[in-house]
Amino acid sequence: MFKFLRAASKRLGTADREFVRWSATFPRTAADPALKRLTMLADHSKLWFALAVALAARKGSTRRAGLRGVAAIAASSAVTNLLAKPLLPRRRPATDLLPEYRRLVAPPGSSSFPSGHAASAAAFTTAVCMESPAAGAVLAPLAAAVAYSRVHTGVHWPTDIAVGATIGIGVGLATRRWWPVRPSAPGLARPSEHVAKLTEGNGLAVLVNASSGNPGHDPSAELTDLWPAAKVLRLDADGDLVEQLHRNLDEAGDKIRALAVAGGDGTVAAAASAAAVRGLPLAVIPVGTLNHFARDLGVWSPQDAARALAAGSAVHVDLGTVRVDGRPQRWFLNTASLGGYPDMVRLREKWEHRWGKWPAAAAALVRVLAKAEPITVRIDGLPRKIWLLFVGSGGYQPKGFAPSWRPNLHDGVLDIRYIRADLSLSRIRFTVAALTGALFNSRTYVQEERDRLHVEVLSKPVALACDGEVSATGRAFRFAARDEALRVYRPEDPR
Structure with missing residues (x-):
């Protein structure tokens, strides 16, 4: 040799x-x-x-x-x-x-x-x-x-x-x-057979959040040019968007045949909640900073939404719901979480424009885990101590610590991920596994897919975040996947 x-x-x-x-x-x-x-x-x-x-x-x-x-x-x-x-x-x-x-x-x-x-x-x-x-x-x-x-x-x-x-x-x-490469194709979804075709905007209510996206840029004028006959809704950003939206739609009566929303993921989630309850098709107009759902859907611009509305082209997508301490259910469009996950997302989004998404996600993960307090819970009756819990509406990719996109928008599952705190040196072990790409060989990381999840918090009440917004605090959380709960406009040839 x-x-x-x-x-x-x-x-x-x-x-x-x-x-x-x-x-x-x-x-x-x-x-x-x-x-x-x-x-x-x-x-x-x-x-x-x-x-x-x-x-x-x-x-x-x-x-x-x-x-x-x-x-x-x-x-x-x-x-x-x-x-x-x-x-x-x-x-x-x-x-x-x-x-x-x-x-x-x-x-x-x-x-x-x-x-x-x-x-x-x-x-x-x-x-x-x-x-x-x-x-x-x-x-x-x-x-x-x-x-x-x-x-x-x-x-x-x-x-x-x-x-x-x-x-x-x-x-x-x-x-x-x-750092997985995001596919260029949008998520799979089943086409809807019957949705309203709207060109001038007759019968269309448009919810606009001018604070989303570029500071100082109000998209209202552009949207009025696209749909001059539409009813533009402006809500108080400090109030409950879902309640305000229902109140405005009640006042409009039967004139509204579809709902459009221009804003970030939090605003889109509020509109999706109202649209699902009322059976209205939803048009998503991407003007927010991140537009996670619009990207999964394959709607990249207001013109894409306008093409879909004119053609009456829509698809069925899943939503998630959660009940907190037996109170009325809340809908979520993308994700819900307990523990430090909202802080991790906030830090990642703050740093990613300088470092890139995956380096920023790694740094945010280290920061959050260093300061996190373990949560004592029962997950479907199984006792656990966890650092944080992530619940996605649908299966997310990649299967690691920074889920980013959904290849399928109607798979009928919840994507459940959590980090265990009841193992020795769990934070260090998880961080090393995540940074070396060996996460699925680590006992500290759990990832499952199922249609329901019941989490009982045995320590002090914890905050629930839905689509990046803290929405409630409680001890009992019942999550469920709602199969094809919403119809959303999407062009027949999404890019």
Whole structure:
């Protein structure tokens, strides 16, 4: 085996030298100084960090691409510089193999194997391509040019480049283990047969929360242009939105055939609650900051909602309900939670625009668990101590500590996740498992799917948060999945 490896290494070394000598015969062109400038620009990944900033300037897939690219660069640099280079040292090419005008003034003195520049270029481009294939296709030639520039300037052998690029591609793809790629397709849902077709807005009530989304931007004028005959409802943000909405709809009588809502997830959840009780189809107009439900639905703009309303195109979606201490049930559209989960979401959303969603989620998790107090409960009769409990309306992905989207909007289940506090060193064990991608091998993490859940709190009363808003405090919580409880407008060809 060792003889075979030595022979293979010798053959690769010979091929490396032959390639460099062949490269040295290239005629002098304007590409020579350009490649020198490019290779220096890529030092310490300056080029890629600048491109990441440019990508992050736009919301959506390009921003996620830039943030994922930075994470991939950090991981690939650690692998190449902290592991591979010290373990597999190699001399760089002799300076006399290339003409002087192609050499760097201050060539690096570290190990030649593998190429950190090639690893960073490949890692960044691979990560960007996973979130935005169009942006990745534009960057791929630049990444290839950076990789080749290291051979052209005489600081790396071709095999250094090949291995470095392989490491970078592998690291870029591996980011999916901790940071899953959100699918572009919306969640599955069963089409509804009969909903009102509304073009001018006759029979449409529109609930507008002007405080959602961009500060100072009131979407009312745009919505009036889309539906001039619609009845616009403005509610007191400090009051109970559901009660106010029911009161306004009662006053309108039978004139209202559909309800539309423009706001964040909390406002959308209030509208969904009223629409479900009254049997009205709901149109979601994404103007909020996060628009989780609208993204799951496949409605990306007010124009998408307008197309669906005009065509009378809608789907059935599930909702969740919860009764607190026997009081009337509350509906939730996305999630409900007990314990520190609302604080974790709040911190994640505060930090994610700077760090990216998954690094922010990890930091928020550590912060919340460090300060959390365990809750003594019975979960369907099973005694437990937990740090926090998450209940999703429908099965969420990914199956880890930061559920983000639903591939199916009518699966008839609750997604139940909690962190146990009745095991030794549970917080540390959970955090390590989450950060290393080994969560499902940890006894501290429980994830189940069922249609009902009963939680009895045996310690002091705790607060319940529904769709990010604290809604009630109590000791007995009965959750249930309501199959296809709501009809929601969605274009026939959601993007």
